Amino acid sequence: MTDKIVTAEEMRHYDSYTINTIGIPSFVLMERAALAVRDEILHAFPIALKDVVVVAGSGNNGGDGIAIARLLHIAGVNVTILNIGNPKHTSAEHQIQEKIAHYYQIPETADLTILNTATLIVDAMFGIGIDRPVKGAYADAINAINDTDAVIVAVDMPSGINTDTGEVMGTAVRATTTVTFAYNKVGLNKNDGKDYAGNVVVANDMGTYAVD
Numbered sequence: 001m002t003d004k005i006v007t008a009e010e011m012r013h014y015d016s017y018t019i020n021t022i023g024i025p026s027f028v029l030m031e032r033a034a035l036a037v038r039d040e041i042l043h044a045f046p047i048a049l050k051d052v053v054v055v056a057g058s059g060n061n062g063g064d065g066i067a068i069a070r071l072l073h074i075a076g077v078n079v080t081i082l083n084i085g086n087p088k089h090t091s092a093e094h095q096i097q098e099k100i101a102h103y104y105q106i107p108e109t110a111d112l113t114i115l116n117t118a119t120l121i122v123d124a125m126f127g128i129g130i131d132r133p134v135k136g137a138y139a140d141a142i143n144a145i146n147d148t149d150a151v152i153v154a155v156d157m158p159s160g161i162n163t164d165t166g167e168v169m170g171t172a173v174r175a176t177t178t179v180t181f182a183y184n185k186v187g188l189n190k191n192d193g194k195d196y197a198g199n200v201v202v203a204n205d206m207g208t209y210a211v212d
């Protein structure tokens with residue numbers, strides 16, 4: 001157990017060392033991340049599981065989200081994936097998660113109105129990889145998430161919150177709970193990030209190696 005609080009760069013360094021030097025495949029880390037979020041959802045929000053929508057961006061945060069959708073689907077939850085990312089920019093891990101989700105026949109849509117029927121929303125748009133202000137369709141999706149009465153579980157970071165400063169980058173998801181991976185993040189503890197994150201759960205058994 002550690003109370004280490006890290007920046008995006010530190011987290012990327014630890015992830016990279018764990019994957020490239022130690023040799024734990026990134027897909028293993030992604031599955032462990034997804035299992036942690038699934039467990040938190042099933043244990044903390046059993047009464048909000050009627051209609052779950054996973055909002056997935058095109059990077060690895062979105063890949064986590066699609067894995068979470070699969071794990072909830074396997075657990076018998078009615079879950080739909082709302083894809084808001086750019087299909088031309090999907091990460092390798094995200095593409096594999098998509099392929100697996102298709103085999104499981106998990107419903108997918110690009111229609112934001114599905115958010116109005118959601119009892120629980122998993123925010124997997126952007127994690128530590130957000131690098132510019134959120135605009136256009138991405139901002140519309142975040143604002144639509146915030147306009148619902150659903151429980152909102154953010155994956156790693158509330159989308160739109162700067163991992164290092166806690167500042168809102170244009171607009172940001174207001175989460176009920178944020179499940180963050182390996183270590184707490186600076187941006188979950190200062191400025192608006194503190195409020196937008198809601199209850200912060202650190203999934204600290206990821207196996208990520210904290211090398212200097």
Ligand SMILES: NC(=O)C1=CN([C@@H]2O[C@H](COP(=O)(O)OP(=O)(O)OC[C@H]3O[C@@H](n4cnc5c(N)ncnc54)[C@H](OP(=O)(O)O)[C@@H]3O)[C@@H](O)[C@H]2O)[C@@H](O)CC1
Pocket residue numbers: 015016019026029030031033057058059060061062064085086089091125126127128129130131132133134135138155156157181
């Ligand atoms: N590394 C690991 O081993 C592990 C990582 N894990 C997970 O991966 C996450 C990090 O993944 P990541 O590095 O792919 O970044 P991520 O947060 O998905 O964002 C990049 C994407 O967002 C996009 N984008 C960014 N800003 C944008 C904007 N304003 N407006 C619009 N688009 C914007 C950007 O688009 P592009 O710049 O390509 O156009 C790209 O598609 C991390 O938080 C954790 O959840 C876990 O699985 C555990 C193991």
Ligand SMILES: [K+]
Pocket residue numbers: 061123124125126127154155156157158159
């Ligand atoms: K997120």
